[in-house]
Amino acid sequence: MAVHSIGVIGAGTMGAGIALVCARKGHRVHLLDTNQDVLNKAQSYLLEVLSKDVQKGRISKQQKEQTYRLVVPVQDMALLKESDIVIEAVPERLELKKSIFASLTEVCRSDSLLLTNTSSLSITEIAGGLTHAERILGFHFFNPAPVMPLVEVVRGKQSSEQNVTRAYQFARDLGKVPVVVADTPGFIVNRVARPYYNEALRILGDGIAEVDQIDRIMTLAGGFKMGPFELQDMIGIDINFATTESVYTNFFHEGRFKPSRIQQRMVQAGKLGRKTGEGFYDYSK
Numbered sequence: 001m002a003v004h005s006i007g008v009i010g011a012g013t014m015g016a017g018i019a020l021v022c023a024r025k026g027h028r029v030h031l032l033d034t035n036q037d038v039l040n041k042a043q044s045y046l047l048e049v050l051s052k053d054v055q056k057g058r059i060s061k062q063q064k065e066q067t068y069r070l071v072v073p074v075q076d077m078a079l080l081k082e083s084d085i086v087i088e089a090v091p092e093r094l095e096l097k098k099s100i101f102a103s104l105t106e107v108c109r110s111d112s113l114l115l116t117n118t119s120s121l122s123i124t125e126i127a128g129g130l131t132h133a134e135r136i137l138g139f140h141f142f143n144p145a146p147v148m149p150l151v152e153v154v155r156g157k158q159s160s161e162q163n164v165t166r167a168y169q170f171a172r173d174l175g176k177v178p179v180v181v182a183d184t185p186g187f188i189v190n191r192v193a194r195p196y197y198n199e200a201l202r203i204l205g206d207g208i209a210e211v212d213q214i215d216r217i218m219t220l221a222g223g224f225k226m227g228p229f230e231l232q233d234m235i236g237i238d239i240n241f242a243t244t245e246s247v248y249t250n251f252f253h254e255g256r257f258k259p260s261r262i263q264q265r266m267v268q269a270g271k272l273g274r275k276t277g278e279g280f281y282d283y284s285k
């Protein structure tokens with residue numbers, strides 16, 4: 001089925017990047033957020049990235065203008081009613097995502113594909129009780145969405161085979177590398193990644209090494225592109241904490257996934273990483 005129009009809900013770290021990925025492939029995108037400041041920031045981000053593309057000779061000025069204009073910031077969900085595909089990227093809270101999908105099933109056509117970028121929540125639970133739940137799937141991009149190739153296509157209990165194929169093909173058309181995964185807590189990548197963050201936080205808590213030492217060891221000696229603390233600051237410590245909490249809860253409190261109090265305190269203090277100017281590192285200067 002041809003894709004003409006896409007809706008992206010949530011214009012934060014992930015939503016803005018996802019909108020760019022779609023616009024670069026020529027799709028018209030309605031980018032929805034309840035916060036006008038976030039929409040303004042998302043537009044500045046798009047301009048900045050596209051201007052760099054021009055400077056580097058990847059696109060012409062005209063292409064930059066065209067791509068920029070394809071992303072239309074909106075605040076009213078009714079404007080998403082003609083979307084062939086909607087990708088939700090609001091914070092990692094089950095009730096919030098459930099309520100958005102409940103509204104989407106009323107607003108959108110029954111053959112639209114409704115995708116969630118959740119990092120860890122159950123697709124089956126998000127879709128539970130909704131009409132045409134066969135069109136609700138996980139579609140998990142990685143941060144930064146325009147750079148990272150992988151997309152986990154998550155098959156919920158009620159997702160239809162036809163829609164799994166549609167989502168898979170859509171990811172391919174976006175230039176991504178899709179992998180179809182089962183609907184289990186944290187899917188594959190975030191399940192594997194939990195010990196990376198949790199052990200680093202334990203080492204910090206036990207006073208064995210400092211934040212920058214752990215990061216440097218993992219990058220210089222371990223060959224990781226980013227250390228566990230730099231990565232948490234980039235992801236958003238609130239988002240990372242919510243993901244760990246959700247994986248822990250859905251694995252029935254298995255100790256190996258237990259969230260860290262250090263991380264919890266950072267969230268309580270509003271030190272969420274790059275997006276607030278301070279996390280494990282200071283970004284204010």
Ligand SMILES: NC(=O)c1ccc[n+]([C@@H]2O[C@H](COP(=O)([O-])OP(=O)(O)OC[C@H]3O[C@@H](n4cnc5c(N)ncnc54)[C@H](O)[C@@H]3O)[C@@H](O)[C@H]2O)c1
Pocket residue numbers: 009010011012013014015032033034035038088089090091092093100117118119120140141142143234235236239243
């Ligand atoms: N940050 C990451 O590295 C990362 C990576 C992969 C997946 N994810 C997942 O993507 C989702 C979004 O994460 P993020 O980091 O972009 O979060 P974020 O906090 O940067 O952005 C979320 C946005 O959603 C908006 N929002 C809140 N309620 C809304 C509503 N009812 N309608 C419309 N917009 C609303 C907020 O204003 C905010 O701008 C989460 O499910 C997260 O787990 C995040």
